Amino acid sequence: MHSLFVLAAPIALMLPWAAGTDAPARGAPSAPQCEAAGQSAAPAPVQGVNPLSAMRSQQIARQVRIEQRVVVRIAPASSAVRQNMLAELPQRAISSRFEEAGKEKCVPLEGIAGVQTGSGNRLVLFLRDRRMISVNLEKSCRARDFYSGFYVERRKDGRLCVDRDKLQSRTGVRCEVESMRRLVEVRD
Numbered sequence: 001m002h003s004l005f006v007l008a009a010p011i012a013l014m015l016p017w018a019a020g021t022d023a024p025a026r027g028a029p030s031a032p033q034c035e036a037a038g039q040s041a042a043p044a045p046v047q048g049v050n051p052l053s054a055m056r057s058q059q060i061a062r063q064v065r066i067e068q069r070v071v072v073r074i075a076p077a078s079s080a081v082r083q084n085m086l087a088e089l090p091q092r093a094i095s096s097r098f099e100e101a102g103k104e105k106c107v108p109l110e111g112i113a114g115v116q117t118g119s120g121n122r123l124v125l126f127l128r129d130r131r132m133i134s135v136n137l138e139k140s141c142r143a144r145d146f147y148s149g150f151y152v153e154r155r156k157d158g159r160l161c162v163d164r165d166k167l168q169s170r171t172g173v174r175c176e177v178e179s180m181r182r183l184v185e186v187r188d
Helices: 002-019 051-057 079-087
Strands: 071-074 098-104 106-108 112-117 122-127 132-137 150-153 159-161 166-169 174-185
Touching (some): 071 112
Antiparallel strands (some): 132 174
């Protein structure tokens, strides 16, 4: 019973609109076609107010609001990309020890080639100029939430900055960038 009502209700609401306000009502006399009819014809009495036509007759304030929002996705660097980056290096023993050096305030978004999760609340950004940046997120965030990369809203300057930008994981977690430090290779 309810399903029939659900199907019929929208059709019943559309019938007055489909009939239109310009069409003559049923039973109302059509416009006279002789010359005398143009003199003083009395308007037909209004039988009821159609809510849809009343809504259409109201003045509508039209506004257009254009917003531009660009969101950049930074994906984890694939193993093939990492191998290609290493292939160009001279063949020697690769040390895997890195230490944090000077602080960075901002990094250009176009320069980020990939991201990798670190320990705790730390991410490692791989830059196109072969630098690596350690990014510390706010204390309540975990780096493992960003295993599949992150989104960041692009600002006018096109940079990712400390204490300004928030990273959003693909699962919806939003974390502010607390600090960034450059990673340098330590040679033994």
